[in-house]
Amino acid sequence: MDVTAVFREALFGSLxxxxxxAKVVIPLMIVMQVAKDYHLLDHxxxxxxxxxxxxxxxxxxxxxxxxGLLFGLAYGAxxxxxxxxxxxxxxxxxxxxxxxxxxxxxxxxxxxIFSAIGANGWLILVARVAAGLLVTYAVSRRLDKTGKxxxxxxxxxx
Amino acid sequence: MLFQSMKQxxxxxxxTTLMLGKIIVPIYFFVTFLxxxxxxxxxxxxxxxxxxxxxxxxxxxxxxxxxxxxxxxxGVGAMEALSLGTFEITLxxxxxxxxxxxxxxxxxxxxxxxxxGKIMALRVSLMLASGLVFGTLAGGVLTQWx
Numbered sequence: 001m002d003v004t005a006v007f008r009e010a011l012f013g014s015l016x017x018x019x020x021x022a023k024v025v026i027p028l029m030i031v032m033q034v035a036k037d038y039h040l041l042d043h044x045x046x047x048x049x050x051x052x053x054x055x056x057x058x059x060x061x062x063x064x065x066x067x068g069l070l071f072g073l074a075y076g077a078x079x080x081x082x083x084x085x086x087x088x089x090x091x092x093x094x095x096x097x098x099x100x101x102x103x104x105x106x107x108x109x110x111x112x113i114f115s116a117i118g119a120n121g122w123l124i125l126v127a128r129v130a131a132g133l134l135v136t137y138a139v140s141r142r143l144d145k146t147g148k149x150x151x152x153x154x155x156x157x158x
Numbered sequence: 159m160l161f162q163s164m165k166q167x168x169x170x171x172x173x174t175t176l177m178l179g180k181i182i183v184p185i186y187f188f189v190t191f192l193x194x195x196x197x198x199x200x201x202x203x204x205x206x207x208x209x210x211x212x213x214x215x216x217x218x219x220x221x222x223x224x225x226x227x228x229x230x231x232x233g234v235g236a237m238e239a240l241s242l243g244t245f246e247i248t249l250x251x252x253x254x255x256x257x258x259x260x261x262x263x264x265x266x267x268x269x270x271x272x273x274x275g276k277i278m279a280l281r282v283s284l285m286l287a288s289g290l291v292f293g294t295l296a297g298g299v300l301t302q303w304x
Contacts (some may be wrong), residue, residue, distance in 0.1 A: 094272065
């Protein structure tokens with residue numbers, strides 16, 4: 001094998017991948033930072049009531065749900081822990097948020113990055129959100145049936 | 159204020175790009191060199207029956223393993239280095255989107271006092287189920303469409 005040729009291929013290939021990703025990640029991060037600083041999510045999460053109702057979550061879950069969906073799991077988890085400490089979330093909310101966000105988080109970032117390397121982003125987005133909703137709904141119904149997790153918040157447990 | 163936010167956002171974007179670069183570049187190098195050794199054919203042959211079930215080539219197993227153990231963007235690096243088609247990239251992206259960086263992200267669930275094992279099982283099942291739906295069942299249609 002011609003080592004220099006392979007090296008050159010790897011170098012150019014990897015750098016051009018990183019460059020195509022930079023072209024979507026930098027604008028996306030600018031939009032997300034503006035959204036964060038102007039508290040756009042606070043406003044948006046008000047409109048999530050139909051969704052949180054459907055999933056059997058309390059109204060207060062809307063904000064952490066939105067944050068995790070857009071900004072990612074680690075950041076979302078931080079907001080969830082914070083909301084739980086303030087006593088706004090039930091145990092059921094916590095379980096459902098974890099289930100939903102485990103299947104579905106940082107959607108724009110992931111979808112745009114995969115689109116940048118040649119995937120069909122719409123299909124990824126639809127598959128992911130649909131699966132997240134379906135699984136969370138199923139778990140929610142199951143929890144209702146088994147009667148587990150009443151209105152106990154994390155702060156009360158501790 | 160708006161300008162400050164945008165500047166901060168651009169900084170975050172550059173940081174994220176560098177962070178991704180640090181993962182993608184080495185993996186890309188590794189997989190590119192691997193492609194010129196017999197090891198890749200060996201991997202491809204072993205995983206061929208399983209991967210063909212999802213309408214994927216055998217070497218795609220490498221991407222799924224890397225994505226699950228090392229993280230989503232290691233999968234991206236491997237995917238790019240193997241130069242696959244739109245259908246294969248989309249299908250692998252869907253599968254990896256459900257299940258990736260299992261060790262790191264499961265730790266996040268445990269922090270929320272939710273069973274890590276169950277969340278891990280859920281994610282791996284979703285990965286396999288999505289491979290079944292979009293690869294095995296819809297693969298024929300999707301390859302035509304893409």
